Amino acid sequence: MGETNRQWLLQQRPVGMIGPEHFELRAGPLPEPDLDAGQVLVKTLMLGFDPAMRGWVEDVRSYLPPVELGAPMRASGIGQIVASRNPELPEGALVQGLLNWQEYSIGDPKSEIPPRVLPEGVTPSMALSVFGTTSLTAYFGLLDVGQPQQGETVLVSGAAGATGSVVAQIARLKGCRVIGIAGGSEKCQWLQEKCGLDGVIDYKSENIDARLAELCPQGINVFFDNVGGETLETAINHMADFGRIVLCGAISQYNEATPQPGPSNLMLLVARRIRMQGFIVLDYLDRADEAFADLATWVMAGDIAWREDIQSGFENIPATLQRLFDGRNQGKQLLQLADPE
Amino acid sequence: MGETNRQWLLQQRPVGMIGPEHFELRAGPLPEPDLDAGQVLVKTLMLGFDPAMRGWVEDVRSYLPPVELGAPMRASGIGQIVASRNPELPEGALVQGLLNWQEYSIGDPKSEIPPRVLPEGVTPSMALSVFGTTSLTAYFGLLDVGQPQQGETVLVSGAAGATGSVVAQIARLKGCRVIGIAGGSEKCQWLQEKCGLDGVIDYKSENIDARLAELCPQGINVFFDNVGGETLETAINHMADFGRIVLCGAISQYNEATPQPGPSNLMLLVARRIRMQGFIVLDYLDRADEAFADLATWVMAGDIAWREDIQSGFENIPATLQRLFDGRNQGKQLLQLADPE
Numbered sequence: 001m002g003e004t005n006r007q008w009l010l011q012q013r014p015v016g017m018i019g020p021e022h023f024e025l026r027a028g029p030l031p032e033p034d035l036d037a038g039q040v041l042v043k044t045l046m047l048g049f050d051p052a053m054r055g056w057v058e059d060v061r062s063y064l065p066p067v068e069l070g071a072p073m074r075a076s077g078i079g080q081i082v083a084s085r086n087p088e089l090p091e092g093a094l095v096q097g098l099l100n101w102q103e104y105s106i107g108d109p110k111s112e113i114p115p116r117v118l119p120e121g122v123t124p125s126m127a128l129s130v131f132g133t134t135s136l137t138a139y140f141g142l143l144d145v146g147q148p149q150q151g152e153t154v155l156v157s158g159a160a161g162a163t164g165s166v167v168a169q170i171a172r173l174k175g176c177r178v179i180g181i182a183g184g185s186e187k188c189q190w191l192q193e194k195c196g197l198d199g200v201i202d203y204k205s206e207n208i209d210a211r212l213a214e215l216c217p218q219g220i221n222v223f224f225d226n227v228g229g230e231t232l233e234t235a236i237n238h239m240a241d242f243g244r245i246v247l248c249g250a251i252s253q254y255n256e257a258t259p260q261p262g263p264s265n266l267m268l269l270v271a272r273r274i275r276m277q278g279f280i281v282l283d284y285l286d287r288a289d290e291a292f293a294d295l296a297t298w299v300m301a302g303d304i305a306w307r308e309d310i311q312s313g314f315e316n317i318p319a320t321l322q323r324l325f326d327g328r329n330q331g332k333q334l335l336q337l338a339d340p341e
Numbered sequence: 342m343g344e345t346n347r348q349w350l351l352q353q354r355p356v357g358m359i360g361p362e363h364f365e366l367r368a369g370p371l372p373e374p375d376l377d378a379g380q381v382l383v384k385t386l387m388l389g390f391d392p393a394m395r396g397w398v399e400d401v402r403s404y405l406p407p408v409e410l411g412a413p414m415r416a417s418g419i420g421q422i423v424a425s426r427n428p429e430l431p432e433g434a435l436v437q438g439l440l441n442w443q444e445y446s447i448g449d450p451k452s453e454i455p456p457r458v459l460p461e462g463v464t465p466s467m468a469l470s471v472f473g474t475t476s477l478t479a480y481f482g483l484l485d486v487g488q489p490q491q492g493e494t495v496l497v498s499g500a501a502g503a504t505g506s507v508v509a510q511i512a513r514l515k516g517c518r519v520i521g522i523a524g525g526s527e528k529c530q531w532l533q534e535k536c537g538l539d540g541v542i543d544y545k546s547e548n549i550d551a552r553l554a555e556l557c558p559q560g561i562n563v564f565f566d567n568v569g570g571e572t573l574e575t576a577i578n579h580m581a582d583f584g585r586i587v588l589c590g591a592i593s594q595y596n597e598a599t600p601q602p603g604p605s606n607l608m609l610l611v612a613r614r615i616r617m618q619g620f621i622v623l624d625y626l627d628r629a630d631e632a633f634a635d636l637a638t639w640v641m642a643g644d645i646a647w648r649e650d651i652q653s654g655f656e657n658i659p660a661t662l663q664r665l666f667d668g669r670n671q672g673k674q675l676l677q678l679a680d681p682e
Contacts, residue, residue, distance in 0.1 A: 055608075055612070062612040063582075063612050063613075063614075228607070228608065232607075233603075241404075247607070247608075247610050247611050248611065249608075249611060250607070250608050250611075253608060259605035259606060260605055261602030261603060261605050262574075262602060262603030262604040262605050262606070262607045263603040263607075264600035264601055264602050264603050265600060265603075266569070266573075266588070266591070266603045266604075267396075267569065267588075267590075267591050267594060267619075268619075269588050269617065269618070269619035270588050270589065270590060270591075270619035270620070270621065271396070271403040271404050271619070271621070272404075272619065273404075273618075273619055273620050273621055273624065274618070274619050275616060275617075275618040275619075276610065276616075276617045276618070277610070277614075277615070277616040277617070277618075278608075278609075278610035278611035278612070278613065278614055278615050278616075279611070279614050280611065280612070280614055283614065
């Protein structure tokens with residue numbers, strides 16, 4: 001165990017694109033060595049990155065309190081327990097939790113999102129990718145909010161992302177026709193060849209509106225939107241009657257310095273009786289086992305493809321977050337800090 | 342029975358504000374005197390006006406086909422049967438149906454929205470106002486789509502309108518706290534004193550945002566929106582977690598020559614898990630009796646206030662539609678053409 005605990009602290013709230021300049025690297029002392037009963041000391045092995053993290057640094061009322069200035073950036077991660085006062089979380093165990101951008105943290109089972117021991121056979125990167133929060137998001141957002149029926153057409157934006165690619169494949173497994181929107185031929189090829197999508201739209205080289213007219217002549221029954229902005233407006237024009245729009249996020253908007261106008265065609269929601277609904281995966285954590293059981297079945301059967309983009313180096317943490325916003329990540333964005341001992 | 346049938350025909354599709362210049366008054370022959378078996382000849386006594394009619398003249402795919410150029414404008418009305426080949430629709434009976442902007446029409450029970458005989462004790466104006474489509478819209482939109490729970494806060498825009506005022510009063514009857522937005526002190530006073538609202542906002546003299554902060558400190562649970570535009574954006578900022586936005590219409594937008602930008606704060610739908618849903622009352626016609634039974638109970642108990650704004654004169658029909666869009670109407674907009682014989 002090292003003697004210091006390096007942390008990336010939020011130094012300034014970003015206006016516009018988030019970057020390393022908004023964080024400060026500080027080497028502090030290890031967390032309090034005197035653990036309370038039930039607590040554990042966790043060494044961070046791997047961190048996960050998600051576009052939603054951009055929202056956590058905004059000073060607005062949301063589903064989680066904003067990360068405070070001077071506090072380590074909030075992040076999911078996998079760690080190993082290096083000291084324990086909890087028999088259910090023994091020394092050496094690998095756990096998943098909100099470990100934040102730091103080398104060591106205290107895990108407390110009484111916290112709102114307590115550390116959980118990784119199931120047998122699940123590697124740290126799998127726990128953060130195909131068995132991570134993004135897959136829970138995909139599972140409940142698609143099935144619970146979107147309620148796709150067999151034979152329906154499902155459109156997914158951000159389809160090559162960790163959430164989008166799992167949404168698309170669950171929709172395929174449920175018997176839907178699945179169209180994905182992604183950026184670049186490499187991502188589109190992966191979606192079509194490895195994820196089994198029925199159609200892909202490369203927004204970098206194709207006109208989304210024209211391609212949707214071709215690919216969804218009967219309209220879109222479920223649109224799972226990770227992107228927002230113009231993509232959302234265009235998709236609304238192609239929605240079928242009684243369609244459902246699942247609002248998962250809006251990566252096109254997160255780094256805008258000023259709020260951008262919304263879709264000018266919302267009145268189509270009336271004429272076509274469309275339901276547009278936002279959701280947060282935290283509301284489904286008590287049903288996580290349901291999703292994990294299905295995901296494990298699909299993963300073991302080889303029915304779900306996924307990719308991991310694993311960076312390394314504590315100093316590269318803030319720059320790695322940016323990869324999500326310029327689309328450089330190829331699969332779930334991760335960063336490895338250490339191997340388990 | 343007169344020898345001619347005057348009609349207002351759609352002459353030109355409006356771009357921007359609809360007005361008399363888009364219609365042509367023509368005196369044609371009576372509809373075909375040889376009725377088919379089952380058909381009736383109906384003389385129009387009274388017409389109803391609704392903001393949704395603005396959408397019917399747009400040449401876009403919607404829940405009803407657009408009114409064709411050269412065809413009489415589509416409209417609900419009350420008529421009297423003056424010739425009948427249908428024992429269930431006898432001569433002299435008062436019926437409700439899509440009579441259109443004309444003095445005589447043929448009623449056919451096999452049409453999609455067939456003429457219905459007015460129930461005993463329901464006057465023509467009541468059939469178009471408190472027992473009209475706007476009340477069905479209010480009933481199913483609020484209860485089925487909005488699903489208000491006792492004790493929740495319900496906000497209604499266009500609250501003094503035929504739909505909005507019934508929404509607000511049903512919400513009150515269901516035990517909700519009800520806030521209404523309307524234009525002008527006269528409408529606001531009527532809402533507070535006669536409709537029993539808990540709070541009113543006069544958008545012509547008050548700041549909606551500031552007033553919502555005062556009146557809905559715990560947030561809005563159900564927003565029934567008839568207005569759209571900036572009102573919708575402002576209300577989204579005040580929605581509570583798990584709130585429902587019922588999109589009924591957008592009177593602020595109907596006469597815009599170009600599509601206006603939508604709300605810039607749609608991402609709050611994600612963070613607050615908000616459902617925004619459009620609906621069309623036609624989907625509920627098979628459940629109309631359910632609504633009429635409740636409405637009749639409330640009307641007889643004096644629990645619902647309503648107002649009728651009755652214009653007259655065939656030549657004034659197009660100008661009467663405009664009254665809805667400049668807010669001159671005080672209550673359900675109607676126009677009387679003739680008394681029953």
